[in-house]
Amino acid sequence: MSTLRDLWSLDPQVRFLNHGSFGAAPRVVLEEQQAWRVRLERQPVKFMAREAEGLLDAARGVLGEFVGADSCDLAFLPNATHGLNTILRSLKFSPGDEILTTSHGYNAARTAATFACDRARARVVEVTIPFPISGPEAVCEAVAAGFSERTRLLLIDHITSPSGLVFPIAELVALAHERGIEVLVDGAHAPGMIPLDLSALNADYYTGNCHKWLCSPKGAAFLHVRRDRQAKIRPLAISHGANDESKGRSRFRLEFDWTGSADPSSYLCVPGAIHFLGELFTGGWDALYAHNRALALSARKQMADALEVEVPAPDSMIGNLAAVTLPRRSPLGPRESDPLQVWLREVHRIEIPVVSFPGGRVIRMAAQAYVIPDEVDALAGALRVWRAEQS
Numbered sequence: 001m002s003t004l005r006d007l008w009s010l011d012p013q014v015r016f017l018n019h020g021s022f023g024a025a026p027r028v029v030l031e032e033q034q035a036w037r038v039r040l041e042r043q044p045v046k047f048m049a050r051e052a053e054g055l056l057d058a059a060r061g062v063l064g065e066f067v068g069a070d071s072c073d074l075a076f077l078p079n080a081t082h083g084l085n086t087i088l089r090s091l092k093f094s095p096g097d098e099i100l101t102t103s104h105g106y107n108a109a110r111t112a113a114t115f116a117c118d119r120a121r122a123r124v125v126e127v128t129i130p131f132p133i134s135g136p137e138a139v140c141e142a143v144a145a146g147f148s149e150r151t152r153l154l155l156i157d158h159i160t161s162p163s164g165l166v167f168p169i170a171e172l173v174a175l176a177h178e179r180g181i182e183v184l185v186d187g188a189h190a191p192g193m194i195p196l197d198l199s200a201l202n203a204d205y206y207t208g209n210c211h212k213w214l215c216s217p218k219g220a221a222f223l224h225v226r227r228d229r230q231a232k233i234r235p236l237a238i239s240h241g242a243n244d245e246s247k248g249r250s251r252f253r254l255e256f257d258w259t260g261s262a263d264p265s266s267y268l269c270v271p272g273a274i275h276f277l278g279e280l281f282t283g284g285w286d287a288l289y290a291h292n293r294a295l296a297l298s299a300r301k302q303m304a305d306a307l308e309v310e311v312p313a314p315d316s317m318i319g320n321l322a323a324v325t326l327p328r329r330s331p332l333g334p335r336e337s338d339p340l341q342v343w344l345r346e347v348h349r350i351e352i353p354v355v356s357f358p359g360g361r362v363i364r365m366a367a368q369a370y371v372i373p374d375e376v377d378a379l380a381g382a383l384r385v386w387r388a389e390q391s
Contacts (some may be wrong), residue, residue, distance in 0.1 A: 004280065005370040015375040017299075017352040020164075020189060020321050020366035023212040025273070032272045033217045036265035048261065055268055056257060062271035063222060067208070068197030073230070075223045075256035076267040080188035081108045082236070083207025083223040084155075087184050088112050090233045091153065093120035098150040100181075102143065103128045103358040104160040109186050113155055125151070131359035132312035132325065136168035144175055153182050158208075159189040162357040164321025164364055165313055166194065173203050182229075189213065191222075192277065193319045194289065198224050205229065211266070213320065213368070216273040220266040225252065235259050280369050288369060296322040296367035299376045303365065306383035312362075323362040327390075332356065340386060348382045350375075 007026050010016050016024070025033075040047045056076065064071035077083050093099075099113045103126055113124045127146035130138055143154070154176040158169045169185060176183045182204040190196060192213030198206055203226070210220035225233050230252040235241075241254035249257075281287035297315055300322035304311050312325050332338060338354035340363070345351055354363050365379065 003370070003372065005372070008370050010370070013349060015348070015350045015378055017350060017365045017371060017375060017379060019368040019371075020161075020212065020364065021353060022218065023209070023215055024368070024370075025211070025215055025217045025269075026276055028276055029215060029217060029269050029273050033265045033269050036268050037263065040263070040265065052264055053257065056264060059268050059271050060222075062274060063210070066196075066274050067191060067222075067224070068199050068201075069224050070199065070227075072250065072253060073224055073227055075225070075235075075252070076264075077207070077221045077223050077256075078219045079211070079221045080186060080207045080209045081112070083205075083221060084109050084184065084186060085112050086223060086236055087205045087207075087225075087233065088116040088155075089236060091116070091182075092232075093117060093122040093152060095121035096150055097122035097152045098125045098148060099123075099153045099155055100125050100127065100143065100146050100151050101155045102126060102139075102157070104131070104163050104165065105155070105157060106161045106186060106188065109155060109157075122152075126358075129359065131163055132310070133165065133314075133317070135314050136171070136317060139165075139167050140171050140175060143172055147176075147179055147181065151179070151181050153184055155184045155186065158185050158187040158206075159193060159319055159321065161189065162323070162355045162364070163313075163359060163362060164319070164323040165317045166319050167317075169203075170201055173201060177202075188221075189319070189321065193292070193321075195285075202226070205233075210270050210273070214270065214273050215277060215368075216270045217266040219263075220270055223256075277369075291369060292320045292367045293318065295371060295376075296320050296365065298373075299365045299367060299379070300324060302376055302380040303363065303383060306380040307387055320367045321364055322367065323364040326354065326361045326363055328361050329356070343386070344379075344382055348378065350379055350382060352379065 008024055009027055060071040060074050064074055117123050127142045129142050156172055157167055159166050173183050185203045185206040187206050187208035189212055191208040206224040208222055210216040211218045235256050237259040239259050241258050244254045277288055278284045296318055300311055303324040309325055341354040
């Protein structure tokens with residue numbers, strides 16, 4: 001019997017419950033990428049010098065409509081980490097300045113902020129967000145308490161990577177702006193997980209991945225920079241756009257659209273990926289959002305029941321990622337795998353992350369359309385065995 005999973009190239013021998021880490025591109029999207037690559041290599045000069053600009057404009061237009069942004073304010077980038085570094089390296093910090101972030105932040109974001117601060121003798125201030133958490137108001141209270149006269153930037157997740165929480169991002173942006181503080185949103189997980197309206201959100205800077213929940217090929221992400229902030233933001237690679245005098249295109253557009261020769265096929269596949277996912281269910285994207293969230297909530301309950309723990313956050317803070325707390329253990333190195341993660345993978349053929357972060361240790365399930373209930377049942381059964389063995 002054909003299933004949605006057949007539309008992806010995933011290993012049928014693996015129960016893949018870790019879409020959140022790197023995503024997974026459907027077969028049809030990978031076929032489109034190959035078609036773009038063939039077209040590029042058939043006449044590389046024609047494609048790169050005479051066609052790519054218009055093709056990228058069109059792709060960015062589709063993406064802009066999807067995320068609620070003027071496409072002129074978007075730049076394609078390889079990944080959200082690249083976007084974070086672009087902003088952090090462009091902004092000027094002074095000795096004593098502070099970048100405020102949280103204990104649920106992504107490690108790459110924290111290290112990029114630390115690098116930027118070390119160069120300027122500024123500092124990163126990390127506020128603790130409780131976990132388990134009572135509700136979104138706890139996030140706002142912790143962030144507001146962390147602001148000081150020296151805070152220059154709020155670096156905040158839209159959806160946290162380790163704990164899978166949907167933060168009240170509109171409220172956090174407003175809190176920062178009331179104090180004259182700029183906001184850089186790490187939206188790595190947001191596009192394709194929840195509806196976005198970046199123009200209404202009004203964050204100064206927002207970066208998101210397209211290869212995760214939008215299911216584009218690896219190497220597709222975007223940076224959104226508010227129009228009044230663009231003059232001070234430069235790409236990490238300075239190239240021809242820095243002295244290009246083309247008419248009708250902003251300096252932001254010229255610099256970010258050409259940072260050297262690269263394969264643009266992953267960017268050009270973003271419209272196709274958006275269309276593909278929007279056609280999976282009757283009801284389009286709204287139906288997909290609802291399906292994946294319902295699956296995540298159901299899986300979270302099964303995991304919590306199997307481990308005999310309470311769910312760590314209210315349903316209102318859950319998107320497609322479902323995290324459940326585990327007993328703490330000795331710290332691991334940054335590239336070491338948790339023994340439970342290894343056991344689930346090697347013994348039960350379940351690919352799922354077990355993550356330790358300042359808020360605790362969690363197992364995090366990712367709900368994409370191709371996941372079937374039997375796979376969640378297998379996870380819950382394995383966790384019951386694991387819990388019994390720990391007793």
